[in-house]
Amino acid sequence: MNPELGLLLLPLTAGLLVLLTHLPLGEQVLRRGILFIDLAVAQLAALGALLAQQWWPGLAWASLLGGTALAVLGAGLVGLLARRFPQQREAVIGLLYAGAACVLLLLLASDPHAGHLLASSLNGDILWVSGSDLLPLAAITLLFWLLQWLRPDWLGGTLFYPVFALLVSLSVPLLGVYLVFVTLIAPALVAQLAGGRWAALCSGLSGYLAGLALAWALDWPAGATVVLSLLLVSVCWLTVYILWRTYSGQPSASSGNS
Template sequence: MNTDAIDLSIIAPAFAAGLLVLATHVPLGAQVLKRGIVFIDLAIAQIAALGVIVAGFAGIEQGWPVQLAAGAAAVLGAFLLTWTEQRWPDVQEAQIGALFVLAATGGLLLLAHNPHGGEHLRDLLAGQILWVRYEQLGVPLIATIVIAAAIFLCKDRLGRLAFYLLFALAVTVSVQLVGVYLVFASLIVPALGVRNHPERRRLPLAYAIGMAGYALGLLLSMVFDLPSGALVVWCLALLAVAAHALGPARPAP
């Protein structure tokens, strides 16, 4: 353990990136559980990552064109999932899983002959949150404010297509900041931890789990020199388990 390794100039922007992700993903997580489409986040995040890979394959590796490629891929995925839910609603979860596998394996195929493909894929999945800097957060901040405002103003009035499009845009903003794994964990894990609590307490408690999980995970990753994204996921999960265990018992069916 090395407490001297803690550098707030590194942790602070990483934590700010985590807060941006949580701002939209915590309320969207409640919607995902309510709609019973838990794996949509993994699918859309993987599709956005595939858009980044396609952009790199075309020689575009940084700047707004990469964001545009990721966003376009995610929006196309949202339209596709809207169409599949209209046509075959009884197997939507299976279709989401199939789309995730296709996007993931598509990325593997595109990176098969890239000498740095393994490293690039790992960065997209696990993220490089500790390398985030404040100057990277300007556009995500604006996008997060707009998306969060739409989520909270519309709440349960979001139709199928509007929900999928907001979801796609939120994931596009977050996947390049924190990676696919943290995007999924930020969406699902806090929502799972608070599902038995009174409804008025769920959202504040879910945000508390998210903020504490990011803060603790980032600090521990520097102290123990462990991968930050993976450690934040575990901290989120442990805090969610604690919140669930300390909450009220689920009523018997």
């Protein structure tokens, strides 16, 4: 193996860990019709991490704890409001995202490094993750799939919201808001429309591989490159699957679910 390509193993592992947990979460998001909850919770996680860094600058775990705490509180609020106002839940989620984003901008207004911090929260820095960065996410992913194996329907109730917030708050510092959102939604759409979870995992992993390789070879921003790669691979997968279904005479997955 090329030594330089070996450096992509940790970023690829980070993407795979996020993909493994966000695929079932994304299926729940589509089923519940709360499409933009990830953006809102991810923005809250970024805001909580920044607040914690400013209040406790010398504490190594401050940003992770702050991001997790605010994300869990925000997700709990979304869950409560979704039950009280089911018809207006997307509007509430959108307002929560906008509010968190504006508070973040105000906090960064007087910071000379504001541009870098904002770009980091949105795009992440997946190429430079370390093994220690992945340990909390790996532990939670293992526990997540153990529960998924023991109780396949465990995400169907209110437990979804705190679990979702915890995983998003762990993922955003590694991948950024945009990549976490696309990892949540694009593979779940593939699973829903074009072949189930195995197809979604294959398309998601292909998107990460292609995006990371392009970002490394061309010195492009990794987060944005992987986002576009995931989108392109998902569209290609859906197109090929629909064409195959059409010309083989079999009903599409979407028509079968309707």
